[in-house]
Amino acid sequence: QVQLVESGGGSVQAGGSLRLTCAVSGYSRSGDYMAWFRQAPGKEREGVAALAIGSSNTWYIDSVKGRFTISRDNAKNTLYLQMNSLKPEDTARYYCATELTGGGILAPSTYAVWGQGTQVTVSS
Numbered sequence: 001q002v003q004l005v006e007s008g009g010g011s012v013q014a015g016g017s018l019r020l021t022c023a024v025s026g027y028s029r030s031g032d033y034m035a036w037f038r039q040a041p042g043k044e045r046e047g048v049a050a051l052a053i054g055s056s057n058t059w060y061i062d063s064v065k066g067r068f069t070i071s072r073d074n075a076k077n078t079l080y081l082q083m084n085s086l087k088p089e090d091t092a093r094y095y096c097a098t099e100l101t102g103g104g105i106l107a108p109s110t111y112a113v114w115g116q117g118t119q120v121t122v123s124s
Contacts (some may be wrong), residue, residue, distance in 0.1 A: 001026050001027070001111045002024065002026040002118030003024070003026050003099060003113075004023070004024055004096050004097070004098065004113060004115035005022070005025075005116070006021065006095065006115045006116065006117055007023070007071065007118055008118060008120070009093075009119045010119075011026045011121040011122075011123065012086055012120075012121075012122055012123070013122070013123050013124075014088055014122055015085060015086065016086050017038060017091075018083050018120060019081070020080065020081040020096075021078060021079070021080055022036075022078065022079040022080070023077070023078050024077045024079065025094040029053075029122075032053050032098055032099060032100055033050055033051065033100045034050065034072065034078065034096065034097070034113065035047055035049065035051070035070075035096070035097050035098070035105065035106065036050075036070060036079075036081045037094070037095045037096075038090075038092035038094045038095070038120075039044075039093050039095070039096060039117075044097070045108045045124065046108075047104075048060070048064055048081070048094070048104025048123075049063055049068055049069075049070035049081060049084070049106075050105045051070045051072055051105055058070050061106065063089075064083075067084050067086075067107075068081060068083050070082075071083040071089045071098055079096055083120070086120075087122060088122050088124045090122060091121050092119075092120060093119050094118055094120055095114055095115055095117045096114075096115045097110060097115070098111065098112075098113050099113045
């Protein structure tokens with residue numbers, strides 16, 4: 001069974017950077033997708049970025065394009081989210097997910113396996 005453990009969150013000032021890490025253990029389907037989601041208090045969980053494990057194609061929501069980069073180290077079986085030029089509106093708990101069950105690549109309902117999340121707080 002796949003398990004995901006996120007780390008790397010923290011508190012930064014606007015304009016700063018953080019790199020989130022998602023360590024993957026257990027079986028992972030080679031043709032699958034991995035994604036980062038976030039959820040702010042009182043808001044719905046939203047997809048931030050996704051990556052196709054086989055092709056390394058990537059997808060981003062408009063609000064993070066040019067600032068965030070999703071990547072994967074196959075040898076370490078680890079997913080990353082490099083976040084630059086952070087804004088207060090990026091404040092949220094960030095989750096990684098995998099095992100796409102069908103549907104939108106950035107839709108939370110289509111992923112079967114989730115980590116516990118890591119908190120990112122950006123102050124102005």
